[in-house]
Amino acid sequence: MALPGSDEIIDDLAFFDDWEQRYQYIIDLGKQLPGLAEIDRTPDRLVKGCQSSVWLKVDKSDGQLHFDVDSDAVIVQGLLALVLAAYQDKSPAEILAFNIDAYFAELDLERHITPTRGNGLRAIVGKIRDTATQALN
Amino acid sequence: MTFDVNALRAEFPILSRKIDGKPLVYLDSAASTQKPQAVIDAITSFYTECNANVHRGAHALSDEATRRYEKARDSVSKFVNANRREEVIWTSGTTESINLVANGLAQRLDPNDEVVVTEMEHHANLVTWQQACEKAGATLKIAKINDAGELDIESFKDQLSERTRLVAFPHVSNALGTVNPIVELTQIAKSTGAWVLVDGAQGIAHGGVDVQAIGCDFYAFSGHKLFGPTGIGVLWGRFDVLNAWPVWQTGGEMISDVEYLSATWGALPNRLEAGTPNIAGAIGLGAAIEWFLQQDITALQQHEAQLIASAMEQGEAFEGMRLVGTAKNKIGVMSFLLDNAHPGDVGFILDRQGVAIRTGDNCAQPLMKRLGIGGTARASFSIYNTLEEVDALFAALRKAKSMLG
Numbered sequence: 001m002a003l004p005g006s007d008e009i010i011d012d013l014a015f016f017d018d019w020e021q022r023y024q025y026i027i028d029l030g031k032q033l034p035g036l037a038e039i040d041r042t043p044d045r046l047v048k049g050c051q052s053s054v055w056l057k058v059d060k061s062d063g064q065l066h067f068d069v070d071s072d073a074v075i076v077q078g079l080l081a082l083v084l085a086a087y088q089d090k091s092p093a094e095i096l097a098f099n100i101d102a103y104f105a106e107l108d109l110e111r112h113i114t115p116t117r118g119n120g121l122r123a124i125v126g127k128i129r130d131t132a133t134q135a136l137n
Numbered sequence: 138m139t140f141d142v143n144a145l146r147a148e149f150p151i152l153s154r155k156i157d158g159k160p161l162v163y164l165d166s167a168a169s170t171q172k173p174q175a176v177i178d179a180i181t182s183f184y185t186e187c188n189a190n191v192h193r194g195a196h197a198l199s200d201e202a203t204r205r206y207e208k209a210r211d212s213v214s215k216f217v218n219a220n221r222r223e224e225v226i227w228t229s230g231t232t233e234s235i236n237l238v239a240n241g242l243a244q245r246l247d248p249n250d251e252v253v254v255t256e257m258e259h260h261a262n263l264v265t266w267q268q269a270c271e272k273a274g275a276t277l278k279i280a281k282i283n284d285a286g287e288l289d290i291e292s293f294k295d296q297l298s299e300r301t302r303l304v305a306f307p308h309v310s311n312a313l314g315t316v317n318p319i320v321e322l323t324q325i326a327k328s329t330g331a332w333v334l335v336d337g338a339q340g341i342a343h344g345g346v347d348v349q350a351i352g353c354d355f356y357a358f359s360g361h362k363l364f365g366p367t368g369i370g371v372l373w374g375r376f377d378v379l380n381a382w383p384v385w386q387t388g389g390e391m392i393s394d395v396e397y398l399s400a401t402w403g404a405l406p407n408r409l410e411a412g413t414p415n416i417a418g419a420i421g422l423g424a425a426i427e428w429f430l431q432q433d434i435t436a437l438q439q440h441e442a443q444l445i446a447s448a449m450e451q452g453e454a455f456e457g458m459r460l461v462g463t464a465k466n467k468i469g470v471m472s473f474l475l476d477n478a479h480p481g482d483v484g485f486i487l488d489r490q491g492v493a494i495r496t497g498d499n500c501a502q503p504l505m506k507r508l509g510i511g512g513t514a515r516a517s518f519s520i521y522n523t524l525e526e527v528d529a530l531f532a533a534l535r536k537a538k539s540m541l542g
Contacts, residue, residue: 019157019489024540027482052481072511073479074541075486 003032006085006103013107022108023075030078036070047123052076054124058131064089065132069124079112079121083128092132100125140436146521148173148428159491162526162533167311167339167470167517168495169361172425176365179424183417191416192390206416209423210406216426217356217373218347223405224379227414230370231338232261234357235305237372237409238334239265241383242303246273253296253304253326255280255288256507259311259500262336266305275302282507286313286462294325301331308340308356312499312515313462314445314470316340323352332378338362342519343441343468344434354378360418365425369418372409379405386411437520441468444518447527455531457538461513472499472513475534478541480514486537487514492530 004012009029016022036045036055045055052073059066066089071077086103087095104110112121146152149171154161163171183205189198191206214222228234242252252266256279270277278301281292288306297304304326309316319335326333337346337358348356355378360369374382384391384402388411393401402408448471452460461472475483484496495515498505505512516530 020536020540023486023489027540052479073481075482076479 003029003081003085006082009082009085010103010106026078026082027074028078029081030071030074030076033069033077033081033084035077036068040068041070047127054080054121056124056127058128060135063091065092065095065128065135067128076121079109080124082107082109083121083125087128092135095132096129096136140433140440142440142521142523145432146523148175149521150174150177152521156491156493157489162490162492162529164516164518164522164526164530165493165495166342166519166522167362167515169367170342170364170519171521172364172366172421173428175428176421176425180366180417180421183420188417190413202416205420205423206414209419209426212423212426212430213371213373216346216430217371218349219373220349221376224373224376226372226374226379226406226409227419228357228370228372229368229415230359230361231336231357232265232359232370234355234370234372235261235265235334235336237385238303238355238357238374238382239269240385242266242332243269243272244383246270246275246302248274249300250275250302251278251296251298251300252276253278253280253293253301253331255293255306256282257286257288257307257310257313257315257501257504258305258336259307259338259504260502261338261500262305262307262334263503266303280306282315284508285464286310286315286467286508287464288315288317288322290321290325293322297326297329297331299329301326301329303332303334304329305334305336307336307338308346309343309468309470310462311339311470312472312501312504312513313464314339314467314472314517315462315464316466316468318466319351319353327352339469344429344438348373360422360425363422363425364429365422366418369415369422371422376405379409382409384408384411388412390414432520441518441520443524444522444527445469445471447524448516448518448530451527451531455534457542458534461508461510469519470515470517472515474510474513475538476542478537480512482541483514483534483537486540487530487533490533490536492533494530 040057041055045057047054055070057068069080086098151171187198187201189202191203210222210225213225252270254266266277278296280296281289283289308319323333333353334355335353337356341358342363354375356373358371361367391403391408391411393403452458457476459474480496484494487494498512
């Protein structure tokens with residue numbers, strides 16, 4: 001199933017007026033995200049948060065970066081779907097130009113991307129941006 | 138005297154807070170308890186009326202600060218029934234208290250020596266002893282628990298030998314709520330001649346700790362889990378044991394005479410308290426204890442027993458809930474897993490409903506592995522929680538179950 005793009009997600013989330021619908025939407029996105037096969041959940045791809053673990057697999061082709069992610073927590077998985085909606089199959093320059101903090105603020109989800117949140121989301125964003133920076137150099 | 142939980146709650150300003158417009162249901166007291174106004178006032182009063190360093194000023198403020206600070210030590214001494222006030226050492230918390238003992242122990246251990254702990258330790262009462270044993274080449278032995286989360290007394294006995302130098306165990310398990318039979322365990326451990334340290338981090342806030350009755354050598358606890366401020370804790374130690382314990386941090390306050398190339402140490406408690414102490418913290422903790430002692434402690438204990446009984450009863454009846462830690466004698470803590478949901482997800486959905494719990498490994502990774510899980514959600518209860526809040530927890534859990542299921 002094709003996941004919605006970032007603009008579509010912003011529209012969808014703006015439509016809901018209570019937290020329960022918003023998070024049900026995020027949970028459902030998380031359940032739709034394919035995740036990683038167990039064989040791909042290798043230690044070098046593990047980004048450890050204090051509450052949940054996240055795996056990130058990166059592939060490069062035609063100057064674009066493709067990401068596969070997985071988390072043991074479904075809300076984090078849903079939030080990762082939001083992150084991928086912004087970064088998936090983009091060039092390193094596009095990735096680095098994208099303002100993820102503004103995006104999460106627009107989604108009214110900035111509490112999830114604060115440096116203190118131990119869910120690994122911030123770490124994943126950092127890893128994606130590092131990968132993009134390395135791909136540029 | 139009838140116990141009125143609402144009157145008690147009114148003394149804790151934070152409990153009237155709203156989270157996203159919903160009443161706060163604070164079920165994370167095992168991580169840190171909230172503070173009554175009396176504690177907040179004592180700290181404010183220190184800073185507004187007599188802030189100065191202790192034991193060294195030639196002026197009124199320092200005298201007043203010193204009086205309040207040492208009065209707090211008396212409060213602790215009375216609260217745990219110490220033999221004498223010099224047995225109360227200020228630390229930054231349980232972790233530092235245990236580190237103080239472990240640091241001295243490492244200097245006294247031989248390679249053939251053994252230290253015994255249990256499978257239910259949190260990291261503070263495990264990693265510290267690992268390090269002490271590693272430094273000395275000594276062996277750390279681990280007493281087993283059963284699947285309900287109770288210590289296996291036979292296994293505990295099996296770990297002990299004439300080589301055992303120190304035995305450490307928790308008064309109450311932070312992850313499971315198990316109340317250990319600390320008097321019996323101390324008796325068994327002392328029969329080998331070992332020192333005994335009781336980790337009181339989770340035990341102290343339920344009242345009734347009597348170190349003389351326990352018979353241990355050390356009892357460690359934190360102020361912030363006893364309605365006091367963070368950054369202050371206590372190591373209680375038997376006078377003759379503490380008096381012979383190696384000094385650890387050195388510097389001001391703990392010395393007697395200092396030359397350029399040598400120094401001698403002061404008397405207890407100062408010899409184990411280097412540098413300017415956490416004066417406001419000590420005074421705040423003293424106020425917390427005086428406040429606690431004004432309560433009807435038996436009534437508080439009955440109330441707490443009702444809270445955990447109600448939680449466990451509803452937990453057992455809750456479809457899809459696995460209770461982690463089902464000891465017969467438990468207090469304060471209900472750890473659980475809900476269906477196949479990640480505890481972090483459960484905690485998040487609860488938080489959105491104003492219900493604050495802890496999720497994760499509970500600072501006890503080996504224990505989680507022993508139980509075959511990665512972590513739990515943990516609701517913990519204190520004297521100011523209500524039976525209605527226990528019900529609110531389960532209402533919030535029903536919502537989490539339907540959203541995550």
